Amino acid sequence: MDENETDNSDKLLGEINALLRSPRPATGKVKAKRPEITLHQLRIFWAVAHSETLTKAAKQLGLAQPSLSQQLSKLESIVGTRLFDRRSNQMTLTDAGHYLMSRAETVLRNMRELEDGLTQFSGGQRVTVRLSGINSVLRVILPAAITAMHAKFPDVDFDIQENAPGDVLELLYGRRVNIGLVASSSVAQASVGFLQVPIVDDPMVLVVPESLDLSNVRVPARDLRKGQRAVLNQSIQFIFGTQHAKRVEDWYDQMLPEHRVAAQCRSFEVAIGLVRAGLGVCLAPAISTVAGAGALDGVRLYKVQSPPRHIVAMVPSQYRRLEPYSTLLETLQDVGASFVAPTLEATPPFLDRPALNDL
DNA sequence: TGTCGCAATGCGCGGCGAAT
């Protein structure tokens, strides 16, 4: 972070308030205290702007919806204009709202960084690392990393949120979490001020019902029975974001040109259940196949010639050298390096060709 | 007499549930 940005944070909130102070009326002996914009109001404003409804924002903040309504009303009365257009089930920013939004983000970001920066001076006090990531990485990589961290930093707590990749980035950019764990393909472009620390390469695998032996299949139409071909050509797509969904779809189109989408899932547990039941096959990241004992009964995992997904830790660049984040990143890398993918069967001959696109 | 510590009190703020 730019040092000047921190200094400017205080000034900015002060300036917002100063600009709003109109000359006080001469009448009246007692000067009533003028209301000022508070950080609390800015946090609520930010949350509503991002979630677009008071109800969603209230859930996100852990407050009741009426409280948000009241705080927004206060903020609007201080500002002297509407910040949101109220439509049925949607709150959209007005021009004034957009103007405040750009300033509020700076204030909130700097406050968060100020709080985080001060943790290094907190001595024996407890520090909370806020972390958001996709389910599979949180389940497989994180536990070992946190165990190792507890040995080195017993006073560090973890606030862990499981989210879809888009939400992870949203939380990260809004400085509501310190670290995001996502696939690098989820990050559309290089984000200014953020580092991508590589954690683990996660190979893609094809999950099929146990009865569907593909080990010697060179031409499915010739080597498989009609019923087996039907199962192979029913894809159960394991998706999160639209970008990833498109790439997975391309892979199926190239490798199984006769396939049709039987189901779309957002959790591997559901997808693997459908595969086990014989509904179809599923292309999934290997890490997501690591589950509790017995979870992989009834299915086979095949290697595919598709580039691995790269799991990265997204962090604001200034955290790279700040404890305990720095050690946590190193620990995540150590755990990632020692990750052992489940035992996979060799790529079926008919799939033994490279896919055109990265997943 | 001035200072300190503690308890009681009042006020403002922000929370919530219910009603609209």
Next chain:
DNA sequence: ATTCGCCGCGCATTGCGACA
């Protein structure tokens, strides 16, 4: 989503007793 009434909490103020 907004409004209303109520409740709890935190803070400032006030009053009182103990002490130097």
